[in-house]
Amino acid sequence: MNIGYARVSTAEQNLTLQTDALEAAGCERVFVETASGAQRDRPELERALDFMRPGDTLVVWKLDRLARSMRQLIDTVELLHSKGMGFLSMTEAIDTTTAGGMLVFHIFGALAQFERAIIRERTRAGLDAARARGRKGGRRPKLSQSDIRDARALLRDPEVSVAEVAKRLNVSPATLYRHLPGGRAGAV
Missing domain, CATH: 3.40.50.1390 (Resolvase, N-terminal catalytic domain)
Structure with a gap:
């Protein structure tokens, strides 16, 4: 059917x-x-x-x-x-x-596997070349060391909330917590 x-x-x-x-x-x-x-x-x-x-x-x-x-x-x-x-x-x-249809389909499969291998090789070569030039992968940190120092100083004041500090630094509270493990306690 x-x-x-x-x-x-x-x-x-x-x-x-x-x-x-x-x-x-x-x-x-x-x-x-x-x-x-x-x-x-x-x-x-x-x-x-x-x-x-x-x-x-x-x-x-x-x-x-x-x-x-x-x-x-x-x-x-x-x-x-x-x-x-x-x-x-x-x-x-x-x-x-x-039989002919299965052959064509297996050729497609082999080509797809070959394509994935080539993409992996190119990606690896590009990452290795960038690393050799001193570049690190990944996203740049949202907060600089200066921002983290400022956040710690602000959080020492019990009147200032984590949300207020995050807003002032233009990041989410979660980002601030990631940079300051322990939150307010990590600021002291």
């Missing part, structure tokens, strides 16, 4: 193109959803996967309707495969129920 899954990101988008194509492809049941592809929690996709039985095929109009990232796509198709189910993307003509 072919089971369709159609998704749009916003309520303003129209599902008609996808649902018409899925019905024309012989999908006996179509699950529709309005959700961002980046969301992991997609209830209608879960319902479609729960509804499916071994031998069924999940059909989507286009790959990006099923997953936002290559990793998410590969994970979903591998889950289907482990349950004896197929996957068909109409636009890209990828059908994992055929």
